[in-house]
Amino acid sequence: MxxxxxxxxxxxxxxxxxxxxxxxxxxxxxxxxxxxxxxxxxxxxxxxxxxxxxxxxxxxxxxxxxxxxxxxxxxxxxxxxxxxxxxxxxxxxxxxxxxxxxxxxxxxxxxxxxxxxxxxLAFAHGERDNRYSVNQVSTRAERGGSGYKLSGQKTVVLHGDSADKLVVSARTGGDTMDAEGISLFLVDADAKGVSIQGYPTIDGLHAADVTLDGVEVAEDALIGAEGKAAALIELTQDRGAFAVCAEAVGAMTVACDMTLEYLKQRKQFGVPIGTFQSVQHRMVEMRIELEQARSATMKAAAKLAGDSAEERRHAVSVAKHQVGVGGRFISEQSIQLHGGIGMTEEYALAHYAKRIAMVNNQFGDADYHLDRFAANMTVPETA
CATH class of the missing domain: 1.10.540.10 (Acyl-CoA dehydrogenase/oxidase, N-terminal domain)
Known part of the structure; x- marks a missing residue:
């Protein structure tokens, strides 16, 4: 390739x-x-x-x-x-x-x-108890008049407090866990019945909890076919996971570079601590984790551009797991090698570490994607 x-x-x-x-x-x-x-x-x-x-x-x-x-x-x-x-x-x-x-x-x-x-724009899909699930949707959309009436709650909507318009997932049929029956709607953030409670997250970004109390939308607010949105939601979640993986690779690169520069300058026993073999080994391990995350993200990019949903799911889950595990390792080692200064709000490294940590929890954490990858593996038939 x-x-x-x-x-x-x-x-x-x-x-x-x-x-x-x-x-x-x-x-x-x-x-x-x-x-x-x-x-x-x-x-x-x-x-x-x-x-x-x-x-x-x-x-x-x-x-x-x-x-x-x-x-x-x-x-x-x-x-x-x-x-x-x-x-x-x-x-x-x-x-x-x-x-x-x-x-x-x-x-x-x-x-x-x-x-x-x-x-x-903001994508309002997550709910309080759905834990990254594509299909678990409790928010309801009932037909009425010339459109639909939406009721329910969405949580941790990324930048929901700044959005002009929301794309909201709601159930037009089926039970809470069914793949069938989920629809998507375009909703004005200032529409009657929409309540948005915004808040900062630990990495400096913002999210919001969105309450929909009988929000009326017209028929033309429906996105795509009614009740058939599960595959589109999964694709959107995979795109988000891929995007934050690439972002994390950038943050991990800076964390590695900052740590290497610090090791060249910080002295102990009259010599730079970067000359100590054990410290060098840690730095090499950090770089290995970074390059593995970068490679996995590049493969996910290639598969997102392809036509196979199964290959896309596999590649995105591999990347998200690698970024989650590798990002945590790099953050922890960077802070450890810096010492106390690495944890302070006044030092840039702490902000990169917080963002890397939050990336792991967006669009499915490392454990979720490991489980998803395993669940979608095909076992060859034995003769």
Whole structure:
């Protein structure tokens, strides 16, 4: 498999890395965190001007016409910030869901303004007790009048407190655990009956709990076929898992680089501690974990671009598990090798460690994806 980048991909990578390097210094990021929603609209608009919000979308709507590889390049660079803007919520997941399954009217109303930075989206699927499940949906959508009435609660909706529109999963049929009967709806965040409680997460990003109390939506708010959304939800979750894996690779790279630089400067017994063999071994192990995570994420990008849902599930789960396990190892070793300073709020490493930890818990943690991979393995028949 050829992993070399095209000229366009290299230009995209250079653009994003320059943006992060120039405008996401540690103190700058801490300032951005104080803005409403935990990020600045100025930076979001700048991303739109650079074309980053259109990376995975068709050129006809102002997009870049890219795919998973381009998304990986953007997210890995963002991980080096780490960036606070709602890129995963808006572009990597919800926007692509609408591009895949939305009606022509929905695409026209949502995608161009989103690519232009005018709309922020959020995917409201998680519920209090569904533990990463695609099919476990308790929120109900009852037919009534000229549309549907939605009632239920969604939890930990990434950037839900900043969203202009939500894509909400709700059950139009079947029991709570059934794959059949789940539908998706486009809901205005300020619609009557929608209550949003936002809060910061430990990594500086924001999430929200969303309550839907008899929210009325028209027939044309339905995305795709009624009751057939389970496969689309799984694809969207896999896209999100892949995107945060790429982001984590960027954060893990910085954690390794910061630690290596510290080992060259910190002295004990009159020599840099990086000269000690045991410390060198730890640094090598960290780099091994990083490269394994990077390789697994690259394979997931290739499989997301393919047509096989089974291969996509396998590759994404491998990447998510590797990033979860490897990211934890790198974070712990980085902090251990730095000593007490690695845990302080005033030192950048702690912020990377927090983001890496949160990535493990988004779109399925390492244990969840290990179980999913095992459950989907096929055992060859014996003669």
């Amino acid at each position: 050829d992993f070399s980048l095209t000229d366009e991909q290299r230009m995209l990578q250079d653009t994003v890395e320059r943006l992060v390097q120039d405008q996401y210094g540690f103190e700058q990021r801490r300032g951005y965190m104080q803005a409403p929603g935990g990020f600045t609209r100025e930076m979001w608009n700048q991303m739109a001007e650079l074309g980053l919000l259109g990376v995975p979308f068709a050129e006809e709507i102002g997009g870049f016409g890219g795919g998973p590889i381009e998304t990986m390049l953007v997210m890995e660079a963002f991980g080096k910030g780490p960036v606070l803007e709602p890129y995963v919520a808006t572009v990597a997941t919800t926007g692509q869901l609408i591009a895949d399954a939305g009606s022509d009217a929905q695409k026209e109303a949502i995608l161009e303004p989103m690519v232009g930075g005018e709309l922020i």
